Amino acid sequence: MLSFNGFAAVDGIPIYIQIVRFVKRNIVSGVTVNGDEAPSRRVLSALLGVNPNTVQKAYRILEEEGLLSSHTGAKSYIEVKPESVARIRRELLEDAAATVVKDLKEMGLTKEDALALIETHWT
Amino acid sequence: MLSFNGFAAVDGIPIYIQIVRFVKRNIVSGVTVNGDEAPSRRVLSALLGVNPNTVQKAYRILEEEGLLSSHTGAKSYIEVKPESVARIRRELLEDAAATVVKDLKEMGLTKEDALALIETHWT
DNA sequence: CCAACTGTATTATATCAGTAATACGCTTTG
DNA sequence: CAAAGCGTATTACTGATATAATACAGTTGG
Numbered sequence: 001m002l003s004f005n006g007f008a009a010v011d012g013i014p015i016y017i018q019i020v021r022f023v024k025r026n027i028v029s030g031v032t033v034n035g036d037e038a039p040s041r042r043v044l045s046a047l048l049g050v051n052p053n054t055v056q057k058a059y060r061i062l063e064e065e066g067l068l069s070s071h072t073g074a075k076s077y078i079e080v081k082p083e084s085v086a087r088i089r090r091e092l093l094e095d096a097a098a099t100v101v102k103d104l105k106e107m108g109l110t111k112e113d114a115l116a117l118i119e120t121h122w123t
Numbered sequence: 124m125l126s127f128n129g130f131a132a133v134d135g136i137p138i139y140i141q142i143v144r145f146v147k148r149n150i151v152s153g154v155t156v157n158g159d160e161a162p163s164r165r166v167l168s169a170l171l172g173v174n175p176n177t178v179q180k181a182y183r184i185l186e187e188e189g190l191l192s193s194h195t196g197a198k199s200y201i202e203v204k205p206e207s208v209a210r211i212r213r214e215l216l217e218d219a220a221a222t223v224v225k226d227l228k229e230m231g232l233t234k235e236d237a238l239a240l241i242e243t244h245w246t
Numbered sequence: 247c248c249a250a251c252t253g254t255a256t257t258a259t260a261t262c263a264g265t266a267a268t269a270c271g272c273t274t275t276g
Numbered sequence: 277c278a279a280a281g282c283g284t285a286t287t288a289c290t291g292a293t294a295t296a297a298t299a300c301a302g303t304t305g306g
Contacts, residue, residue, distance in 0.1 A: 006229075013135070014293060022229070029231025040252060051295050056254080072253045073302030092230060097244035100223040106129070106145070107215060108152025111245040115238055121220035122234040137263060163282060174265050179284080195283045196272030 019058035028089045036078040125161045142181035151212045157203040
């Protein structure tokens, strides 16, 4: 079962986007694998304290990206094809790297400053 | 004059928040210093292609944080007290570091993976 | 079988970000 | 002084996010 342990919503970013990202990251990390059962819309919405429609919005995006298989009446399952993982992994890493590099450079940090910062903040 | 060269808005995050962050980062980096003239609401809004009210929202926040001095009819100026810089610097760095560490760990990266990623993406 | 659960759809409402148009009073500059 | 530019305020509108209440059809387990 796909677990949402460790999911902590940040405000300012739409919840459904955060759900999508969380699932993608867990696929990339290998925590979530092909065939994993996804919690139902109703169950997850109750767990996260959001509306079922918000979860549905996230699930629909995952389905459109070929990462989730849904059929009326039946449970939903994570669907991970190897090529998807490579694509998503590249996508997420590029994005995270580009963002942090842009942010830290804008603050005038050198590469060494940046590396040291990550080093000391890695828990 | 406070320059917005290098400002590139990302979608998904409110523009006024991005303006505030951009100014703060430029203060932290020393590019923007005490007494720098800020572009008027109308000029900056035209430059960024957004509504004057959006810029006003950002400027109001900067003013409330003691980083901008505005008076009806007159130009606005950046107001940087040394203690502000230290505070903002700490604030922004902690935030950037915490975010990237959280993101990369969620994708299953080790500290070494993360450092290598930053290293190769630093331009 | 059938009740419980599933995915899916619809409609209504509230809030917020951002746009748009306009107005007013103050400061600065030629 | 007067015009241009400035900060500030107000109102109305759109679109996106999210909630809420239902409803319906398909699947599944006891």
